[in-house]
Amino acid sequence: MKRNLGPVNALYPSLTTIVGAVVNGKPNFLAVAHVGIMNHGQPQFLSFGINKKHHTPKGIIEHGEFSVCIPGENLVVETDYVGLVSGKNTDKSQLFELFQGELAHAPLIKGCPVCMECRLSRVVDFGTHDVFIGELVATHADEGVLRADGGIDLARVRPLLFDMSSMKYWSLGAEVAPCWGAGKELKQRLRAGAE
Numbered sequence: 001m002k003r004n005l006g007p008v009n010a011l012y013p014s015l016t017t018i019v020g021a022v023v024n025g026k027p028n029f030l031a032v033a034h035v036g037i038m039n040h041g042q043p044q045f046l047s048f049g050i051n052k053k054h055h056t057p058k059g060i061i062e063h064g065e066f067s068v069c070i071p072g073e074n075l076v077v078e079t080d081y082v083g084l085v086s087g088k089n090t091d092k093s094q095l096f097e098l099f100q101g102e103l104a105h106a107p108l109i110k111g112c113p114v115c116m117e118c119r120l121s122r123v124v125d126f127g128t129h130d131v132f133i134g135e136l137v138a139t140h141a142d143e144g145v146l147r148a149d150g151g152i153d154l155a156r157v158r159p160l161l162f163d164m165s166s167m168k169y170w171s172l173g174a175e176v177a178p179c180w181g182a183g184k185e186l187k188q189r190l191r192a193g194a195e
């Protein structure tokens with residue numbers, strides 16, 4: 001028997017990212033795990049739910065640009081740190097070695113295996129939080145995390161998965177089955193039964 005937990009958000013784990021922007025002339029970063037994929041295709045839009053009290057949104061709004069880096073498990077301490085302290089009273093600009101991509105105000109972290117640059121598309125007001133929707137401009141990935149076909153190999157990225165329920169970072173498990181493949185045999189069987 002199932003227990004009704006009330007409106008408990010069970011959409012975890014989510015991907016732990018580090019969102020960066022230039023605030024008052026300095027790069028600033030925060031951990032963001034409330035991330036979303038708005039569509040599939042080009043242009044590609046991504047969403048980030050960020051509390052209005054945080055420091056980083058100021059830079060996102062000022063410049064209309066931000067970065068989204070995917071830390072590997074080796075960066076768990078730094079990732080947690082940028083999620084613990086605020087740029088309002090702590091300078092986080094020296095924490096990472098940075099590089100610049102196509103946008104001038106999207107500070108990218110060299111130590112993260114994958115980094116994306118976004119141009120702010122729109123801001124959706126959710127009371128305590130603003131949801132920043134960014135149009136993806138460019139994605140930079142370490143050669144070492146790419147498969148032979150050029151795709152990003154998650155097993156090599158080793159992303160940090162965030163769970164609010166346990167308040168823990170989790171790691172990715174083994175692959176289970178191919179998408180749009182695992183259900184094919186069942187589809188054929190059910191279709192044959194219906195004929």
Ligand SMILES: Cc1cc2nc3c(=O)[nH]c(=O)nc-3n(C[C@H](O)[C@H](O)[C@H](O)COP(=O)(O)O)c2cc1C
Nearest residue numbers: 030031032033034050051054055056083085086087
């Ligand atoms: C793992 C993790 C995930 C987080 N996810 C979010 C999030 O999705 N949205 C948010 O507003 N804050 C989130 N936070 C909290 C902010 O990262 C944190 O308050 C940060 O210090 C704000 O920094 P800033 O004021 O310099 O922007 C998260 C923190 C951690 C540790």
